Amino acid sequence: MKSPSCLLFNKLHTRFSEDQLRPWEKAFCERHSQKCMDCRELGDTLDLALNLLKDHAYEFEGSDDFEENVIRQWRVEKDKPTVWAYWSPSLIGAAVAAIALLAILQVLAATPQTPNYNAKGQEARRSTSHIPDFPGFPTDLNTR
């Protein structure tokens, strides 16, 4: 199993190469890598791997028509109608139709006013005009 100082070196060594360590950490790493062969190898392998990575950086600048492509796409996007511009004729048509429908409904609903039969102080009265006059029979049925 690794010693505590190897574990500490493991924790610090990834920042060792770029001077991100405090002075005591740096001194510890230097001292430890001189003493411990495994840890020195570990540091060397990391340097090797990272150098390989840096050596294989892409140096590709893009194709010659890069700018043209971007500008062409930009023009296409700019000229493309927006959602509002695309739907506005339909929306305006729908709004006009809705207003017209409401107006028609208003006109149809405005019928002549019906008389109010429940006016206060009045009551329904039965017609007695068709009843013949009999002696002793009350002519006014409503007063019974």
Place this chain on the structure above:
Amino acid sequence: MVEARVLSQSSPETAAEELRWLSRCREGDESALAALISRHRRRLVYVAANVLRDRHEAEDVAQEAFLKAFRELHKLRDDRAFASFLYRICVRLCLDRLRSRRAEPAEFDRVQPCDGPHVESRVLIEKLLDTMTPDLRTTLVLREMEQLSYEEVAELMRVPVGTVRSRLHTARDRFRKLYLDATSEAR
């Protein structure tokens, strides 16, 4: 070789010129648009190519990043931050691509011209990077290949500097182990 810093501002004249281009861009001036593209295009394609390890995809992403940046220019509060705004979009698009292609088998970009012993080590690098998660891979590439500072990586990836530090530690350690495994297998 690549420039040392991506996001830090260049000379005051260049910065002022860029501000003028941006305001002309908002008015729909295509020549200002072209000027901005030609200023940032090289660097943006580098970043995308190194993160994605595929030049065709890198070019697509860089173009998409420019278009998105121009489309969302109204969201940019400080014009001086245009570079970081643009590169942030590019890194986000790269991460999206990496996440969506993770399930697919690793493929070596055969278009990249290289010959001799370099081919083997390039294939090795592609293979090692492909086995890493998109976040670790991007952090490692931005720091090691693009030479960005911790703060710049944090800004581009929209994470705290502490997260960059810990991701970088994990990424380097994993890369070293993968490299060791791969080279000992080859022996």
